[in-house]
Every structure is written in structure tokens, then in C-alpha cells.
Amino acid sequence: MFQQATGYQAPVWPPADGQQRPMMHFDFQVGDLDSAVAEAIALGASVAAEQPRDNVRVLFDPAGHPFCLCRDDG
16 A cells, blocks of 8 residues: 655665665666666666665665665576
8 A cells, every 4th residue: 555645755875863764675686787777767766876785776766765776696
């Protein structure tokens, strides 16, 4: 179920004390990380400034929810 949240504040990445924490998190495995990031950006996502690893990209959806694209290294 989804509903409108009054006073919505986008979560921050990385999590910080006193700030809105992520409410859910999705990881998507992709074969080509650069292409997947480019496609996500074209659809309205933005790339987080802080990235945890070389094979993972943290992005934000247009509402500010973080999600990860993870390169499938097989």
C-alpha cells in the first residue's frame, strides 16, 4: 500500500544521526554497470556523491529514495 506522506523528507545517504533514514532499499543486479547507471539517470535518477564499492552505484529515485545498481560479476 502507498499513501501520501505529509511533511515528507527525502532520506540521506549515507545515513546520518538526526536525519531521515532510508525507509526501504532495493539492489538491482546488472550486467553492464555504466549502461545501467546511464539508463537510470535518463529515467530521472541521480547518482549519490558517496559510493561504497567499485562494483556498486548508489542512486536516488526522483523522490530521493536510495537504491543500488550492483554489477553481476558472475
